[in-house]
Amino acid sequence: MKVAVAGAGAFGTALAISISATGPVTLWLRDAGEAEKLDTTRENARRLPGARLPDSITVSSDARALAEADVLLLAVPMQKLRGFLQDHRAQLAGRTLVACCKGIELETGQGPQDVIADVLPGSPLALLTGPGFARDIAIGLPTAMTLACADAPLGEVLQERLSSVTLRLYRSTDVTGAALGGALKNVVAIACGAAIGAGLGESARAALMTRGNAEMTRLAARRGADPATLSGLSGFGDLVLTCTSEQSRNYRLGLSLGQGDGFDPAVTVEGAATARAMDSAARAAGDDMPITAVVAALVENRLDVPQAMRHLLSRSLKEE
Numbered sequence: 001m002k003v004a005v006a007g008a009g010a011f012g013t014a015l016a017i018s019i020s021a022t023g024p025v026t027l028w029l030r031d032a033g034e035a036e037k038l039d040t041t042r043e044n045a046r047r048l049p050g051a052r053l054p055d056s057i058t059v060s061s062d063a064r065a066l067a068e069a070d071v072l073l074l075a076v077p078m079q080k081l082r083g084f085l086q087d088h089r090a091q092l093a094g095r096t097l098v099a100c101c102k103g104i105e106l107e108t109g110q111g112p113q114d115v116i117a118d119v120l121p122g123s124p125l126a127l128l129t130g131p132g133f134a135r136d137i138a139i140g141l142p143t144a145m146t147l148a149c150a151d152a153p154l155g156e157v158l159q160e161r162l163s164s165v166t167l168r169l170y171r172s173t174d175v176t177g178a179a180l181g182g183a184l185k186n187v188v189a190i191a192c193g194a195a196i197g198a199g200l201g202e203s204a205r206a207a208l209m210t211r212g213n214a215e216m217t218r219l220a221a222r223r224g225a226d227p228a229t230l231s232g233l234s235g236f237g238d239l240v241l242t243c244t245s246e247q248s249r250n251y252r253l254g255l256s257l258g259q260g261d262g263f264d265p266a267v268t269v270e271g272a273a274t275a276r277a278m279d280s281a282a283r284a285a286g287d288d289m290p291i292t293a294v295v296a297a298l299v300e301n302r303l304d305v306p307q308a309m310r311h312l313l314s315r316s317l318k319e320e
C-alpha cells in the first residue's frame, strides 16, 4: 500500500516521520523550492526544527506523487482543505483520503469528512485525530490517537498501516463524533488559555474543561454521534492535552487574549474559525453552546476576557 502525506507543516512532517518507520512514505508539499530544501537538509526547520527526515521519506512537490498513492493523509489546515481538494481533484480521485485536520469550515459549517464528500463524492475516507503533538510524534514519544472510519474493514487496514511502535491508533466507526471532538476541543482550549492568562486560576480552567466537555458531548449527540466517542481519545483525551499544555497553539492564543498580548496571525489556530462557525450554526439550530459563543466573541473582539467570564457566570443556575 503506497502512503503519501499532503502538507508538510508540523503535523504532516511528524506523521511522515512516524509512518516511515514501518514502510516508505511520500511527503508532498506544494512549493517546489521548499521541497528541494527539505529534501536536501532532511529537516523541516520552519515547522518542526530538530526532527530528522529518515531516508524512507521521499519529498516531492510533483502532483503526480498524489495520484500514485493508495492512501493520502491530508495534513493541511481545515480552512485550506477545500481549496486543496479542488486544486487536485484529478489526482485525488479514487484515493483513500485520511483527513488529519481538526476544525469546522467557516463558510459552510462542515467538518473535514463533509468537505471531502462534497468535493470528491464517493471517496473512501477516514479521520486521524486525538491527542498528539507533532513534536512528540516525530521524536517517538508514546502517543495514542483515533482512526475513525465508517467502513470498519477499511478502518482496520488503515489502523494497521498507520500505527507504529510508538503511535498507537485506536479504531472507531463514529466519524461524526471523532470530528466534532477534535474540532471543539480547540475552542475550549482557547477559553482555558484565556482564563489562565487573565489570572482566573486553575479552578476556572477545570470548570471550563468540564462544562466544555458537556457542551461538546451534547452537540455531538444531537448530530448523531455516539456520546461515548466524546469520552475517548478524540474528545476528552484531546481536550485534556490541549487545555493544559503551552505546546498547544490554541491554548497559547487563549493565553495571549487573557494577557492582552498580540498573537502571530500566521500561526495555525484552528479553534478561532471553528468557534465562529459553530457559534453561527448553534444559533441557527437553537443549540446552547455558551463557551463556544464567548470564544467566538473573544476572537472577534466583541468581548474581553473579564466580560466573557462575567457572561458565563451570570447564566441561570441549572442542574449538572
Ligand SMILES: NC(=O)c1ccc[n+]([C@@H]2O[C@H](COP(=O)([O-])OP(=O)(O)OC[C@H]3O[C@@H](n4cnc5c(N)ncnc54)[C@H](O)[C@@H]3O)[C@@H](O)[C@H]2O)c1
Pocket (backbone or CB within 6 Å): 006, 007, 008, 009, 010, 011, 012, 029, 030, 047, 075, 076, 077, 078, 080, 083, 084, 100, 101, 102, 103, 132, 133, 134, 135, 267, 268, 270
Ligand atoms: N501540529 C500538531 O501538533 C497537530 C496535531 C494534530 C493535528 N493537527 C492538525 O493538523 C492540521 C495542520 O496543522 P499543522 O500543525 O501541520 O499546521 P502548520 O501551520 O504547521 O502547517 C500547515 C501546512 O499546510 C500547508 N498548506 C496550507 N494550505 C495548503 C494547500 N492549499 N495545499 C498544500 N499545502 C497547504 C502550509 O504550507 C503548511 O506547511 C490542523 O488542522 C491541526 O489541527 C496538528
Ligand SMILES: O=P(O)(O)OC[C@H](O)CO
Pocket (backbone or CB within 6 Å): 102, 130, 131, 132, 133, 134, 186, 189, 238, 241, 242, 247, 248, 249, 250, 251, 268, 269, 270
Ligand atoms: O497546537 P494545537 O492547539 O493545534 O494542538 C495540536 C493537537 O491538536 C493536539 O492534539
